Amino acid sequence: MSRRPIWMERPRLVERLAQGLILSLVVLLVVYPFAEIVSTSLAGQADVDAGGGLVLLPLHPTLRAYQVVFEGGAVTRAILISVGVTVVGTLASLATTVAMAYALSRPILGSRQILRMALLTLFFAPGIIPSYLVVKQLGLLNTYASLVLPVLLNAFNLVVVRQFFMAVPEELVDSARLDGAGDLAILLRIVLPLSKAAVAVIGLFYAVGYWNAFFNALLYLNDQSRWPLQLILRLYVIQGAPLPGVGSYVTGQAPPPPESIQMAVVVIALLPIVFAYPFLQRYFTKGVLSGAIKG
Amino acid sequence: MLLLALPGCCYFIVFYYLPLLGYVVAFQNYLPFIGFVDSPFVGLDNFRSLFTDPGFWAAVENTIVISLLQLLLYFPVPIGLAILINGLISTRWRRFIQSVVYLPHFVSWVIIVALFQQMLGSDGPVVHALRATGLPAVDLMTSPPFFKWLVTLQLIWKDAGWGAIIYLAALLSIDPTLYEAATVDGAGRWRRLWHVTLPGLIDITILLLILRIGALLSVGFEQIILQRDNVGPGAGEVLDTYVYFHGIAAGQWGLAAAAGILKAVIAAALVIGANRFAHRLGYGGVYT
Numbered sequence: 194m195s196r197r198p199i200w201m202e203r204p205r206l207v208e209r210l211a212q213g214l215i216l217s218l219v220v221l222l223v224v225y226p227f228a229e230i231v232s233t234s235l236a237g238q239a240d241v242d243a244g245g246g247l248v249l250l251p252l253h254p255t256l257r258a259y260q261v262v263f264e265g266g267a268v269t270r271a272i273l274i275s276v277g278v279t280v281v282g283t284l285a286s287l288a289t290t291v292a293m294a295y296a297l298s299r300p301i302l303g304s305r306q307i308l309r310m311a312l313l314t315l316f317f318a319p320g321i322i323p324s325y326l327v328v329k330q331l332g333l334l335n336t337y338a339s340l341v342l343p344v345l346l347n348a349f350n351l352v353v354v355r356q357f358f359m360a361v362p363e364e365l366v367d368s369a370r371l372d373g374a375g376d377l378a379i380l381l382r383i384v385l386p387l388s389k390a391a392v393a394v395i396g397l398f399y400a401v402g403y404w405n406a407f408f409n410a411l412l413y414l415n416d417q418s419r420w421p422l423q424l425i426l427r428l429y430v431i432q433g434a435p436l437p438g439v440g441s442y443v444t445g446q447a448p449p450p451p452e453s454i455q456m457a458v459v460v461i462a463l464l465p466i467v468f469a470y471p472f473l474q475r476y477f478t479k480g481v482l483s484g485a486i487k488g
Numbered sequence: 489m490l491l492l493a494l495p496g497c498c499y500f501i502v503f504y505y506l507p508l509l510g511y512v513v514a515f516q517n518y519l520p521f522i523g524f525v526d527s528p529f530v531g532l533d534n535f536r537s538l539f540t541d542p543g544f545w546a547a548v549e550n551t552i553v554i555s556l557l558q559l560l561l562y563f564p565v566p567i568g569l570a571i572l573i574n575g576l577i578s579t580r581w582r583r584f585i586q587s588v589v590y591l592p593h594f595v596s597w598v599i600i601v602a603l604f605q606q607m608l609g610s611d612g613p614v615v616h617a618l619r620a621t622g623l624p625a626v627d628l629m630t631s632p633p634f635f636k637w638l639v640t641l642q643l644i645w646k647d648a649g650w651g652a653i654i655y656l657a658a659l660l661s662i663d664p665t666l667y668e669a670a671t672v673d674g675a676g677r678w679r680r681l682w683h684v685t686l687p688g689l690i691d692i693t694i695l696l697l698i699l700r701i702g703a704l705l706s707v708g709f710e711q712i713i714l715q716r717d718n719v720g721p722g723a724g725e726v727l728d729t730y731v732y733f734h735g736i737a738a739g740q741w742g743l744a745a746a747a748g749i750l751k752a753v754i755a756a757a758l759v760i761g762a763n764r765f766a767h768r769l770g771y772g773g774v775y776t
Contacts, residue, residue, distance in 0.1 A: 196577070197577050198664065198667075198668075200667065200668045200671045200672070201667075201671070202671075202676075202677070204677075208677070212572060212575060212576075215572060216572060216573075216576075216585055219569070219585070219588075219589060220585065220588050220589075222645070223588050223589060223591065223592060223645070223649070224588065226603040226604075226606065226607055227603075229606060229607070229613075230602075230603060230606060233606070247611055247612065247613055247616055288495075289495045289496050289499065290496070292492040292493065292495065292496065293492065293493045293495070293496030293497070295492055296489055296490055296491075296492040296493035297493060299489060301489055301490065303490055304490070304493070307490075307493055307497060310497075310500060310505075311496070311497075311500050314500055314504045316702070316759065317504075317752065317755070317756070318706070319503060319504050319507035319508070320507060320510075320511070320731075320745075320748040320749075320751075320752060321728065321731050321732055321735065321736065321744075321748065322510065322511075322513065322731060322735045322736075322741060322744050322745045322748050323507030323508065323509075323510030323511055323513075323745070323748070324503070324507050324510075325735070325736060326507070326510040326513070326524075327502065327503065327506055327507050327510060329520075331502075342499075342503070343503050345499045345503075346496055346499045346500065348500075351496070376489050376492065377492075380492070401594050404596070405594075405595075405596035405597075405598075406596075407596060407597065407598050407710060408709065408710050408713070411713075412732075412736065423596055423598045424598075426598045426599065426602065427598050427714060430598075430602045430605075431598065431601055431602060431605065431714060452611070455602070456606070459599055459602050459603075462596070462598075462599060463595065463599060466594050466595060469594075470587075470591060470594060473594070474586075474587050474590065
């Protein structure tokens with residue numbers, strides 16, 4: 194709790210009410226849709242019918258929709274693909290970002306020019322057709338690499354990491370060099386441990402990007418069996434295609450309503466974000482990123 | 489040492505600078521099985537057929553209308569939100585509100601569209617409420633006239649909170665003694681907002697406005713391609729989806745690349761123009 198500065202007059206009741214009302218409304222508008230998809234995913238047919246398709250609070254919550262989703266197989270495979278792409282992609286992105294940021298954080302010949310070349314990419318996008326042609330020429334169409342390589346680096350993240358590396362005292366680096374450490378050893382043993390927080394948060398940003406990406410997969414993967422979760426989500430939830438395995442579901446019980454199956458897939462796709470969020474948030478409220486923006 | 493920068497350099501060259509060469513297909517009748525080198529050059533033919541295609545002009549119009557709508561309705565929201573949050577005295581509340589409003593930024597467009605389908609679609613609370621009050625129940629997700637408002641609403645929902653971060657940082661950097669001095673001089677809450685807070689935000693606002701103007705022809709591609717088919721190309725086609733559907737889906741490579749070039753050139757001109765204009769007004773701008 195912080196206190197009102199002494200020069201500030203007591204806010205009038207109307208002002209406080211208006212402020213509270215607007216902010217509560219904002220919070221409600223953000224939270225409500227999430228609450229509704231979770232309750233719909235837990236609802237049975239009776240709950241869906243009772244609300245006319247709209248479920249506020251399931252009276253008979255059940256996890257059957259999730260069970261059906263995982264038994265169908267298509268979603269499970271997509272989850273595995275998405276996890277794989279996210280893990281490999283994040284590691285590859287971090288490795289190249291950290292290596293490049295370190296090289297550019299030291300005053301060596303050519304680093305200014307390289308930095309300028311990288312920064313310029315913030316101002317233009319390569320364009321859909323030319324990007325597609327490059328990926329095609331490299332023979333990456335229909336490979337998982339096409340989900341990673343074209344988005345491997347982000348110039349903004351590069352600048353943020355570089356900014357943190359610059360803060361490492363030059364004397365520390367020099368003394369390590371005198372002790373016989375090479376560039377790689379200095380990076381791994383001294384610079385990296387000192388900038389752990391920044392590197393972790395950049396890694397999370399990359400991970401969220403890979404997990405959420407959908408357009409590159411749409412562009413480069415024709416083979417539906419290679420689709421990541423976001424594309425599967427588009428197919429079954431937005432385009433409303435029936436989930437394979439659900440129709441042939443026979444155990445004596447009626448299958449869960451399609452609404453809850455769809456929302457169960459949405460919740461599954463949201464979970465990693467929800468888990469990563471507190472970590473992400475801890476860093477950006479501390480101003481890790483805004484400090485770098487100003488620099 | 490520079491060796492460490494090599495993989496990164498290769499990345500930027502291969503995936504940002506090399507594709508610029510790919511624009512050569514805009515002047516070719518590009519045939520994928522022949523390749524760039526041997527595809528016949530056709531001069532400006534692609535541009536000629538682009539300009540005579542009414543679909544292209546519809547896409548241009550939709551793009552500009554959506555962009556202007558977003559500039560008008562979306563752009564001010566993060567500023568207002570930042571000022572509101574900044575006005576909270578309790579740090580606990582401030583942190584809570586921040587965590588809530590930043591969250592949607594990390595949610596993928598596919599999920600956002602699914603959420604909106606749930607809210608505004610035929611079974612959602614909005615349609616229920618409309619029906620309860622006896623108004624015609626419209627499925628707002630598939631209504632062509634509503635489409636431009638819909639994508640603007642979605643953008644506000646997703647990114648207004650995140651957009652507020654940068655303004656909040658700017659607000660924190662305003663010297664508190666300015667507020668103190670203004671109060672001593674007799675300025676009330678609103679005069680302080682007008683004479684201290686808003687001037688403290690003007691530089692960052694101009695910077696973001698320039699970037700926004702540079703992106704005038706790019707309206708959320710992932711967002712729109714997910715929903716274009718709900719309303720048809722008449723209402724939902726924008727420049728980027730035009731390029732995608734003509735190029736990748738229909739194989740009219742030259743035509744699509746020509747549209748891409750036009751877009752890129754106009755975007756560059758817009759950024760440079762807006763930056764010049766900001767300098768003339770005496771503000772910093774994006775670059776010097």
